[in-house]
Each structure stands twice: as C-alpha cells, then as structure tokens.
Amino acid sequence: MTEARIDFWFTMGSTYSYLSVMRLADIERARGIKFRWRPFHLLLILQDMKHVPFADKPTKSHYMWRDIERRAAMYGLPVKVPAPYPVKQSVTANLVAIVGMREGWGVDFVRAAYRRWFQQGEETGSEPNLSSSLRDIGQDPARILALASGEEANKLLLSATDAARQLGIFGSPTFAVGKEIFWGDDRLDDAISWLQHGSVRRQ
C-alpha cells in the first residue's frame, strides 16, 4: 500500500466518536500509524438522507449508551452516561475544531471537548464546554470563537463536508484509507488491516 495514513473523519456531536477520539493517540504510538483528523458537519449529510441517528428512538438510544459504557470500560476510558444528547450546537464545535486543525491545536481541542462532554456532562458545542475546552489547551476563547464564526472557517467546514460526502461517508466516526471507508469506532481494526494488507484480516 502506498497510503501510509488513515483519515479520521468525525463530527463533534457524535457519541461513538468519543471512543476513537480518546484512543487514537495510543494507537499511533503503539502501531506506528498516522491519523489525519478531519472534522466535518455530519448533520448536513444526514439531512440529505432524511435520517438523524437515535432521534426519537428511545430503545436504540438506551442501547447506544449501554454499548458505549461497556466498550469504554473495555478501553479503560472513564465515561458518564448518558451524556447530553442530542447536541444542539455541534456546528460550532466543528467550526472550532476545523480552525484548530489549521492552527495545529485541533486534536487537543477535540480531546478536551469530548472529555468535558463524556466525563463531566458538559454538552459539546455550547458553553461552558467551548470556552473551557479552549482554555484547557491554552487557547484564547475570544480570539478562537471570532475565527470560528468567520467566513473562512465556514468555507473550510463546508468543503470538508463535501469531501466526506464524495467519499460516501454517512456517519461518524468513519476511517478512510484512500477511497475505502470504514464506519464506526468498531471498524478501526478493519481500517488498520486495510492500510497494512489491502484486505480485512483478523487482528
């Protein structure tokens, strides 16, 4: 394989993305794999598809939290479930994330925001999560929130979302190895296998 990298496509309002956000750094270290973090605005794609996951589906939501709780335990990740959901302002968090990816502190912000959302019950995309997460990583909320509400951040996010749509992405997280996509935190091993062998093999 010529691709030496996995694109990690995620949206800040996605619950299962917590499991990936919190473990990619360890996987990079342990397995020598490089992830490129790509925030996009999933809701735009789901609106096209007339589908919002878990909304008005209490049985499925209940299961989702239980599944996340069990798998977070498996990964050794602290979690307080249910976290606030659905998230009202995921777009703002995505805009901040995309500014951060450009400036170099995006991954730290995403991790801080997920930690506050899933460990302290602070809804992502709203205050106090936004400003506190920025302060946690040494960034000035006033400067960043101004950038995030500007035209350039909006263009970057729309462009990333178009690129996700072109790849056939419809959920978060999605891992992409070239044009091959793998949906769900539970497909990360499949994506790594594809990167290394060009096929999905048992790990």
Place this chain on the structure above:
Amino acid sequence: MTEARIDFWFTMGSTYSYLSVMRLADIERARGIKFRWRPFHLLLILQDMKHVPFADKPTKSHYMWRDIERRAAMYGLPVKVPAPYPVKQSVTANLVAIVGMREGWGVDFVRAAYRRWFQQGEETGSEPNLSSSLRDIGQDPARILALASGEEANKLLLSATDAARQLGIFGSPTFAVGKEIFWGDDRLDDAISWLQHGSVRRQ
C-alpha cells in the same frame, strides 16, 4: 456467571445475520459456547419504531454490502454481493425457521436458506429458496410450508417477537446473555466476553 448460553436472536431478512449464521457452529466447537437460535420477526418491531434499515438509503446500502463483503472475506465465507434486498417475504422464512427450531432442523434450514441467498442470489423467504432449502436438509416442503402457514407457527413467532421486544431488541442479529443485549455480528466477541467474565474485555 450462571448463564452458560447465548441467545442468538435473528430475523431471516437481515443481511448482517449471514455472518453470524455461518460461523456460530465453528465458535460453538472452538470455544465451548452454546447458542440458542431464536428467530423473531424484526419488521414488527421496526414498524413500531418507524424505521426500516437501509430502505431508501443508497449510500448506506452501498456501504453495507462493501462492509459485508470485506468481513465475509475475513471470516473465509463465500459471498455474492449485493444479494437480493430488501426481502419481500421474510415473514415466511421466519415462520419456517420457528417450526424448524421446534422440530430440530431449524439451524440447518437457516444455514441452507442463507447460503442460497448470499451465495447463489436466491432471495430468502420466496421460492425457489424456501422449498430448495428444505429439500437441501431432507425436509418435505409441502408438509413444512403447511405447518408454517398454520396458526401455531404464527403464535410462536409473535410470542418470540414479543420476547425480543421485551429485551429491548431492535436489530438482527442480537446476542443476549440473560438480559444484557449485544447488537450486531460485530458484537459477538463482546457477548462471549460478557458470558465468560461479566464484562466486555479485549479478546
């Protein structure tokens, strides 16, 4: 754990269930785990939830077949994708399956019907799949299809579907260890871990 068994809840029109149907026998042998096969009629539950998976979602359907193809290869299972989908008469296949579970040839029927559906492109629940699968396993189609259209089979299937609903099941396959449910072929390892340790651990 006092439970020494995993309930395998499945519906015959479910695509991902193919992956489980074809590998449970090997897992029983290799790991000494007993599965109880529980056909139910998922569409009744999905109608309650106003949700039919993959219908009118071409992007997601496309992904589903690719995902199944990659994972079937990982398990060493032959597969011709896309198989006919959605299935028009999954209820008939479920009725035959539930008669078979009572008479003792149910697992063989389910495997034969999935093999024809996923390896030969014969839609499950319709002819020729129904009668051919019964003949494959040495059963008389006329006798079985009469039983499957009778009141008793219908009652059994409704009762199994109610039991699934009570457990909070909303998809197929679902593995249940007591009241703990695990949705998806990709959660089978989690279910086995729960059975053996009472928690989800890395395998």
